[in-house]
Amino acid sequence: MNKAALSWLPEQKDWTQQFRAAKAGPAPLPEWVALANAPLDFIKTDMLNTAYRKAFPAPPPGLSAPPIRLAVLGSSTTKHLHPALRIAGLRRGFHVDIYEPDYGQYWFELMDPGSPLHEFAPTAVLFAFDARHMTRGLSPLADAAGAAAARDETIAHVQACWEKARAAFDATILQQTVLPAFPELVGQNEQILPGSPAASIAPLNAALRAAALQAGTHLVAIDSRAARDGIDAWYSDTFWHQAKQEIALSAAPVYGDLVMRLLAARFGRSAKCLVLDLDNTLWGGVVGDDGLDGLALGQGSAEGEAFAAFQAYAKDLAGRGVILAVCSKNDEANALAPFEQHPEMVLKRADIACFVANWDDKATNLRRIAESLNIGLDALVFVDDNPFERNLVREKLPMVAVPEVSDDPSTFARCLADAGYFEALALTDEDRARGAQYQANAARASMAGAANDIGDYLASLEMRLIWTRFDSVGLSRTVQLINKSNQFNLTTRRYDEADIKQMIANPDCLGLQLRLVDRFGDNGMIAVAIMVRQGDAAVIDTWLMSCRVLGRKVEEATLQILAEEAGRWGVATLRGAYLPTAKNGMVKEHYSKLGFAPVVTDEPGDWYELRLDSYRPPALPMVIEAVQPALA
Numbered sequence: 001m002n003k004a005a006l007s008w009l010p011e012q013k014d015w016t017q018q019f020r021a022a023k024a025g026p027a028p029l030p031e032w033v034a035l036a037n038a039p040l041d042f043i044k045t046d047m048l049n050t051a052y053r054k055a056f057p058a059p060p061p062g063l064s065a066p067p068i069r070l071a072v073l074g075s076s077t078t079k080h081l082h083p084a085l086r087i088a089g090l091r092r093g094f095h096v097d098i099y100e101p102d103y104g105q106y107w108f109e110l111m112d113p114g115s116p117l118h119e120f121a122p123t124a125v126l127f128a129f130d131a132r133h134m135t136r137g138l139s140p141l142a143d144a145a146g147a148a149a150a151r152d153e154t155i156a157h158v159q160a161c162w163e164k165a166r167a168a169f170d171a172t173i174l175q176q177t178v179l180p181a182f183p184e185l186v187g188q189n190e191q192i193l194p195g196s197p198a199a200s201i202a203p204l205n206a207a208l209r210a211a212a213l214q215a216g217t218h219l220v221a222i223d224s225r226a227a228r229d230g231i232d233a234w235y236s237d238t239f240w241h242q243a244k245q246e247i248a249l250s251a252a253p254v255y256g257d258l259v260m261r262l263l264a265a266r267f268g269r270s271a272k273c274l275v276l277d278l279d280n281t282l283w284g285g286v287v288g289d290d291g292l293d294g295l296a297l298g299q300g301s302a303e304g305e306a307f308a309a310f311q312a313y314a315k316d317l318a319g320r321g322v323i324l325a326v327c328s329k330n331d332e333a334n335a336l337a338p339f340e341q342h343p344e345m346v347l348k349r350a351d352i353a354c355f356v357a358n359w360d361d362k363a364t365n366l367r368r369i370a371e372s373l374n375i376g377l378d379a380l381v382f383v384d385d386n387p388f389e390r391n392l393v394r395e396k397l398p399m400v401a402v403p404e405v406s407d408d409p410s411t412f413a414r415c416l417a418d419a420g421y422f423e424a425l426a427l428t429d430e431d432r433a434r435g436a437q438y439q440a441n442a443a444r445a446s447m448a449g450a451a452n453d454i455g456d457y458l459a460s461l462e463m464r465l466i467w468t469r470f471d472s473v474g475l476s477r478t479v480q481l482i483n484k485s486n487q488f489n490l491t492t493r494r495y496d497e498a499d500i501k502q503m504i505a506n507p508d509c510l511g512l513q514l515r516l517v518d519r520f521g522d523n524g525m526i527a528v529a530i531m532v533r534q535g536d537a538a539v540i541d542t543w544l545m546s547c548r549v550l551g552r553k554v555e556e557a558t559l560q561i562l563a564e565e566a567g568r569w570g571v572a573t574l575r576g577a578y579l580p581t582a583k584n585g586m587v588k589e590h591y592s593k594l595g596f597a598p599v600v601t602d603e604p605g606d607w608y609e610l611r612l613d614s615y616r617p618p619a620l621p622m623v624i625e626a627v628q629p630a631l632a
Contacts, residue, residue, distance in 0.1 A: 004225070004233040004251040006039040008419035010394065010404040015044070023051045027471035034398065036091040042084070042249045045256075049083035052090060059095035064378075064582045065267055066367055067095045071171075073106035073161070075133035084256030086532035091257070092264045094620075103244075110164045118168060124218070125165045126159065126174040127547050130246040131181040134158075134199050134204060139183060142195030151370045155207050162217050166498060172266045174259065175212055177205050177223040179246060181235045209588060216423055218262050218498045222247070228418075261420040266388035267494065268484040269400055271421040272375055273589060274314060277384035278335055278357070282347065283307050284409070288334045298344025306410035311346035313413035318351055321430075322422050323373060325354040327365045327382065332357040362389050363396035369589045376487065376545040376583065381421045383412065428477040430524035431573065435497040455621065458552060461518040465557050470504050478513050481544065485528075486583040489544040490576060490590060491605070508533040510565055514558060516622075518547055523549060527558055531566065534629045537609075538566035540576035543590075553620055560617045561624065567612055574612060577605035 010420050012018070015038050022031050032052055040048065060066040068089060072078050089096035099120040106127075109117035137150040162173050175190045182197035184190045190199040205223050212219050224322055226234040234251045247255050273422050279286045282298025284303050296304040318324045324347070328335050335357035339349040349355065354372045356365045362384070370377045378399040384390050390402045416422075471477060475497055483494050495503075503509045515528040526549045530542040540562065545554060566574050576591055578584075588606075592598070595615070597606035 001231040004248075005041075006253055006257060008403040009037055010038045010390070012038045014341045019044075019048065022055075025055055026313070029056075029060050030366075030398070031091060032056075033093065036087050040087065040253055042252050045087050045253050046083045047087050052086070055605070056095065059579075062582075063095055064093040065264075065269060066123075067097065067098050068124055068263060069099070069122045070263075071120060071169075072098060072100045072128055072132070073110070073116060073117075073125060073165075074100070074128035075104065075106070076128075076130040076240075076246050077103070078128050080130075080249060081247060081252050081255055084252040085257075085259055088253070088256035088260035089263070092260055092269055094260065094263070094267075095170045096260075098265060104526050107161070108332070110161065110168070113168070122169050124172045124174065124266075126176065126219075126259060127165075128157070128176045129178075129363050130244075131178050131201065133204065134178050135200050136472065138195055138197065138200055140193065140195045140197065144194045147194040147200060147203075150195075151204055152206055154204065155211050155375060156204065156597050158208070159211055159215065162215055170499075172263065172496070173215075173217045174220055174262060175217050176220045177208060179222055179226055179235055180231060181240070181246065217267070220255075220258050220262065220407075222255065222258065225254065229254075257420070261423040262425070265423040265425050266483055268486050269378075270423050270484075271322075271381045272379040272418075273325055273369070273373060273381070274317060274422075275325045275327050275361075275369060275380050275382045276314065277382075277386070277389065278326060278328040278330060278338075280385040281383060281409075281412075282311055283329055283338060283342075283345075287338060288330060292337060292342050295338065295342065297338070297342060302346070303409065305561055306412075307407070310346060310409055310412040313416070315346055315351060317416075317422065320424070320427055323353045323375075324351055325373070326352050326356060326367045327362055327369060327384075328357040329359055330357040361392065361396075363393050366393065366397060366400060374550065375487070377625055381416070381419075383416070385409075396628070425483075426476045426480055428480060430477050447528075458621035461520075461552070461621070463516060463518045463552065463623050463631070464625055466515045466517065466627060467512050467552065467561055467623045468627045470500055470513060474513045474525060475500060478511070478528055481525060481528050481546070485544040485546070486581070487586055488547050488550070489542075489584050490540070490587055491542055491579045492581050492584060493542050495542075503530065511563060512536075512558075512565075514554070515562075516552070516554060527554060527556060529562060531562055533569050536571050537573045537575050538562070538569060538571045540574065543576065553622065555594065557620050557622060557624055560620070561626075563610070563612055563615050563617070572612060574610045574615075575599070575607065577603065579605040582622075609615065 015035065019035055021027065022035060025557050036049055056276065079100060085098060086096045099122065100146060101117060109115040126409050134154055137153055138147060144152065158175065165171060165173055168588060178201050180201045184198045185196045186193050190196055193199055209219060222234065234248055234249050235246060239245045239248060243397045275281055284307055286296055287295060298304050298305060298308045314324060336349065338345050339347065354369045357370055366377065366382060370380060377397055381401040382393055383403060383405060385405065385407065393400055394402050401421050402417050478500055479495065479497050486492065500511065503511045512529045513525055516523040516526045527545040528542060529540065532539050532541050563574060576596065578588060578591065591608035596610045599607050599609045601607045
């Protein structure tokens, strides 16, 4: 059995027949995406890649994400990984084009601005350096100081690669960690020989992690995955010597998935909400039949401890920013009872942002949950022990991620972790506060339902919109919001930390970060706007907002801030574009609703203009406060 497998994806018994039908074609894009969402081995991955590339040599219409141009810059043979990278991208709605230099030429192509690599202009660069390449300056007889010096030299070279790629391309930088591919020279106490290749891997990876964190590079952690699966699932001395393939063919599908889940996170495609069934998912038994005393939960049985451990894992996910919801076929009173009364419950009702328990089908209830939380269905991950319910949701809502959990609750957490649905590139204080923010949203919704007048309700919230220019303190959250926001996003342009730092230093660029505070608490950073001075106009490059604050007049307040700041530049007009994507249709009329007039240009998108001399700020149900940015 191959331990490096896509075990969280469901088996498709008729996969071969469906593949043949799609290959005979012409099959629509969703059928190809469905074929990619299976636990494919290397052979099926290669078959699907060949057929898909023949069907779609160029990015097909209907993709929900932008095409990716990926440069794979390695020191060994990596062409066998291309099919897995493309199919893992397809699984997430990406069309992936790949460029790889000739063997061993990555540095020369990086340095030569006229090289095919520069002509390819990648949007993502993956540095895939093998273990021998990364330890080539190390002597087995080196002492600790010598081993550290060799390690520092290697890290400096890797950092130079990152810096060169970042300066040359508007690209996301990925770095593969070092695979523990060497036999020991001493044995279990290999650390007594710090210069041995085997002993060098752990400190080398630690140094890589520290350097990547500082540089904003994202790691493909194959060392961690190999520790999970076993090194034999990832590496073979035979294939290394025969073909200089460090990553085994059998591990290629998981390798591709590890890479593409990072790029999915970069482009705002990670899931946001974990939706949990209750009976036999959070506890053993059926609460309506067995009662509280009859549930298997907590100390006293291996099964009960496994359910409690899964609850603890879900609670930890909530602590790092994942929204929790419940979707259960149950009477609500029965469903709530364990949360409120069972002493071994780890999760409490306050941890759940949206609690739905009734007798409707789960696909319908998942739609209600997404609507209640104001997030897309593709932001949901649904965990249910019942294969019937899992299959129903996959059929009715293919955009919802449904991991193929086993009937053993002790494996639930590992299945979720292996699937990487909630991959993140950075964590902020606002991520950690997200659960409380959604709970406060529920309180606001309850209060709104009791109000007779929307104006009185908004006024009663006692809102304060606090804005500041981009600064170092909010940098991580600003970048995260720019790269995760898809629905309320006028242009869906993506920027990394280096881009934002350049904007901070540019006097003709104004980046605004906005927070909303009300009587229920701090909503955190909820909007970002970037405005650029061009001649006699201020052009809105980016305008995005969290959907959880829709309907509170934040759009009008943000426009007031932009108009006032544009006026300080002395320009006559404010201009902005709507660039349509598969997800931002909700803001198609945004500028028209705010009083902008459409204008004809040669530039992409629908353009609008507002003359500042005719702009009059409306009455707003909030106080606008400006604060000085922190020093960069």
